[in-house]
Amino acid sequence: MSVIVRFAPSPTGYLHIGGARTALFNWLFARHHGGRYLLRIEDTDRQRSTEPAIAAILDGLGWLGLESDEPPVYQFSRIEQHKAAVQRLLEQGLAYRCWCTPEELEAMRERARAEKRPIRYDGTWRERDPREAPAGVDPVVRFKAPLDGETVVEDRVQGTVRFANTQLDDMILLRADGTPTYMLSVVVDDIEMGITHIIRGDDHLNNAARHANLFRALGHEPPVFAHIPLIHGPDGAKLSKRHGALGVDAYRELGYLPEAMRNYLLRLGWAHGDEEIISTQQAIAWFDLDGIGRSPARFDFAKLDSVNAHYLKERADNELVTLVAPRLEAAGHRLGEPERRRLEQAMPGLKQRARTLVDLASSAAFYIQARPLPLDAKAAKLLDPAARAELARLAPVLAAVEPFAEAGLEAAARAHAERQGLGFGKLAQPLRAALTGRTVSPGLFEVMAILGREEVLLRLEDAATGRNPAMQQSD
RNA sequence: GUCCCCAUCGUCUAGCGGUUAGGACAUCACCCUUUCAAGGUGAAGACACGGGUUCGAUUCCCGUUGGGGAUGCCA
Numbered sequence: 001m002s003v004i005v006r007f008a009p010s011p012t013g014y015l016h017i018g019g020a021r022t023a024l025f026n027w028l029f030a031r032h033h034g035g036r037y038l039l040r041i042e043d044t045d046r047q048r049s050t051e052p053a054i055a056a057i058l059d060g061l062g063w064l065g066l067e068s069d070e071p072p073v074y075q076f077s078r079i080e081q082h083k084a085a086v087q088r089l090l091e092q093g094l095a096y097r098c099w100c101t102p103e104e105l106e107a108m109r110e111r112a113r114a115e116k117r118p119i120r121y122d123g124t125w126r127e128r129d130p131r132e133a134p135a136g137v138d139p140v141v142r143f144k145a146p147l148d149g150e151t152v153v154e155d156r157v158q159g160t161v162r163f164a165n166t167q168l169d170d171m172i173l174l175r176a177d178g179t180p181t182y183m184l185s186v187v188v189d190d191i192e193m194g195i196t197h198i199i200r201g202d203d204h205l206n207n208a209a210r211h212a213n214l215f216r217a218l219g220h221e222p223p224v225f226a227h228i229p230l231i232h233g234p235d236g237a238k239l240s241k242r243h244g245a246l247g248v249d250a251y252r253e254l255g256y257l258p259e260a261m262r263n264y265l266l267r268l269g270w271a272h273g274d275e276e277i278i279s280t281q282q283a284i285a286w287f288d289l290d291g292i293g294r295s296p297a298r299f300d301f302a303k304l305d306s307v308n309a310h311y312l313k314e315r316a317d318n319e320l321v322t323l324v325a326p327r328l329e330a331a332g333h334r335l336g337e338p339e340r341r342r343l344e345q346a347m348p349g350l351k352q353r354a355r356t357l358v359d360l361a362s363s364a365a366f367y368i369q370a371r372p373l374p375l376d377a378k379a380a381k382l383l384d385p386a387a388r389a390e391l392a393r394l395a396p397v398l399a400a401v402e403p404f405a406e407a408g409l410e411a412a413a414r415a416h417a418e419r420q421g422l423g424f425g426k427l428a429q430p431l432r433a434a435l436t437g438r439t440v441s442p443g444l445f446e447v448m449a450i451l452g453r454e455e456v457l458l459r460l461e462d463a464a465t466g467r468n469p470a471m472q473q474s475d
Numbered sequence: 476g477u478c479c480c481c482a483u484c485g486u487c488u489a490g491c492g493g494u495u496a497g498g499a500c501a502u503c504a505c506c507c508u509u510u511c512a513a514g515g516u517g518a519a520g521a522c523a524c525g526g527g528u529u530c531g532a533u534u535c536c537c538g539u540u541g542g543g544g545a546u547g548c549c550a
Contacts, residue, residue, distance in 0.1 A: 045550070105547085167478050172547085181549085205544075206544075230544075232542090274489060296480090297487065298486060303487060303499080309512095428509035428510070429510065
């Protein structure tokens with residue numbers, strides 16, 4: 001039997017990190033088994049489903065490289081099939097109409113809470129004669145769940161989970177307005193789509209029991225379940241804003257690479273021995289349900305940063321220029337061909353120091369910054385009168401270096417420092433400040449070689465004559 | 476309240492009855508060094524607790540505690 005899985009987000013908000021991981025696991029599972037990975041938009045809640053949310057989900061999945069193998073299924077478009085399924089259940093006596101109003105149900109729950117009883121529908125209309133139905137109330141349709149015994153869910157992650165059927169009340173299949181609920185739609189669609197494995201968040205584990213009963217009522221055995229633990233924030237509580245509960249678009253904005261996100265997310269809840277850096281190809285080869293852990297994980301930006309730094313180093317220099325260009329342009333830099341070429345040359349030195357594309361853009365800016373270079377506070381402090389005078393003396397020495405390349409520049413600068421009776425460090429930091437406007441940068445001679453003789457001399461002259469403005473902001 | 480799930484370094488995790496409890500991130504030293512990274516070496520750091528089962532429990536069972544989830548005419 002070929003594997004068919006699905007990711008089934010509801011378009012009521014952005015695609016968050018937990019959803020992204022669920023999608024990844026499904027996608028990897030399908031790839032590993034040569035099966036199909038489908039996307040189903042669970043938009044049966046007409047009130048809360050929105051177009052922008054759908055767009056955000058599609059966009060996020062696309063960015064992560066988790067496109068589905070077939071066009072997405074919009075659940076609401078299958079409403080007729082859902083209704084037909086309910087009709088069959090009604091005819092078979094496996095479902096019934098219930099005329100309780102939302103207010104009555106709320107009162108029922110209140111009472112149960114007050115009396116510290118389990119909070120669930122009491123089955124009022126299960127046996128009651130429909131002829132007693134109150135006028136002017138549109139009924140919902142409820143599933144006739146088993147009253148006793150237990151429902152057993154064999155979960156590939158959580159093991160055997162048993163639910164007493166007294167815990168499972170008669171869930172609503174069709175709302176009073178005739179639209180299907182999630183409980184019904186998932187099952188009908190999973191059957192229709194031929195889903196073989198359901199990999200989803202732990203928060204659905206309870207539902208799995210209800211789903212299993214519905215599957216059987218509809219004449220099918222449930223698929224294989226695998227409920228993966230949820231992702232928590234750094235404090236162990238629910239994921240909250242600023243702590244990872246961001247849309248995946250936010251991660252893109254923060255400068256993370258999709259391959260880094262995939263790797264990090266994969267390791268959140270899944271392991272293959274001690275492996276940490278796992279390429280997508282390798283992940284496909286290795287991914288299995290057995291590797292999924294049962295305990296929830298906390299989201300950790302520090303680890304994500306480190307994984308991202310790794311993948312940044314692996315990216316081709318020209319790709320990084322393209323990735324960083326919009327950020328530099330947004331910061332007000334003009335990027336023509338010469339600038340792009342210079343950045344590409346500089347990339348090997350820059351990328352090994354960056355953890356995110358934000359870092360990378362920030363550290364790359366000085367290469368294409370128009371003169372005179374703004375100085376950050378520390379750099380400005382370094383360029384005191386003595387240092388400026390020293391740079392003025394150094395300039396002609398550097399000007400004479402031929403060719404204007406790393407080795408010769410370094411030899412000349414070191415020789416100069418020695419002649420002046422300076423430690424090289426004493427010369428290097430002011431030089432760095434003059435050339436980059438900062439106290440931190442790639443190697444000085446690499447920077448010089450990339451900037452070129454003319455630009456280096458102009459920047460030195462700016463510094464020597466105190467022409468540089470103070471930097472407005474840190475980046 | 477009721478039901479369900481979970482529990483190894485700060486974090487992600489390996490472990491699947493007998494290990495000096497391993498790795499990664501973060502942290503701290505030291506090395507390298509023109510700064511910062513990177514890299515190298517090293518350090519510190521965990522089996523929540525209590526009962527069983529067993530010759531032997533991190534590992535199996537039960538309980539406690541602590542987290543989390545569900546309890547919607549949301550998904």
